[in-house]
Amino acid sequence: xxxxxxxxxxxxxxxxxxxxxxxxxxxxxxxxxxxxxxxxxxxxxxxxxxxxxxxxxxxxxxxxxxxxxxxxxxxxxxxxxxxxxxxxxxxxxxxxxxxxxxxxxxxxxxxxxxxxxxxxxxxxxxxxxxxxxxxxxxxxxxxxxxxxxxx
Numbered sequence: 001x002x003x004x005x006x007x008x009x010x011x012x013x014x015x016x017x018x019x020x021x022x023x024x025x026x027x028x029x030x031x032x033x034x035x036x037x038x039x040x041x042x043x044x045x046x047x048x049x050x051x052x053x054x055x056x057x058x059x060x061x062x063x064x065x066x067x068x069x070x071x072x073x074x075x076x077x078x079x080x081x082x083x084x085x086x087x088x089x090x091x092x093x094x095x096x097x098x099x100x101x102x103x104x105x106x107x108x109x110x111x112x113x114x115x116x117x118x119x120x121x122x123x124x125x126x127x128x129x130x131x132x133x134x135x136x137x138x139x140x141x142x143x144x145x146x147x148x149x150x151x
């Protein structure tokens with residue numbers, strides 16, 4: 001197996017998959033606090049301008065994550081402080097490959113898209129992202145250097 005391929009899908013601002021309107025790239029992930037195995041599914045929007053993956057407070061609570069620090073993030077609303085969390089992330093089609101990362105909380109949902117979070121460059125830099133709104137879009141990882149097996 002040379003690459004693990006995870007499909008990217010598209011949703012518009014109303015959370016609908018519709019190729020006739022402006023849409024955002026999403027990918028399905030599962031997240032848990034390290035060692036707890038309380039996996040929570042989330043459709044996360046891909047954000048190549050975001051350095052740190054972020055999740056909604058509701059998802060972070062359900063997966064058992066507890067804050068251990070803060071980080072200041074800048075965006076269109078200016079700089080804001082957000083809590084940080086140690087997280088484990090996996091893709092549902094390959095549940096044995098876990099990526100350890102330090103994520104942040106989101107302050108609010110992203111419109112009506114249904115995004116449970118934002119996938120940032122801390123995870124995207126581990127693989128290859130191909131975005132093609134008119135064709136196939138995907139994220140790929142090369143095992144075993146970017147994934148580790150579940151204990």
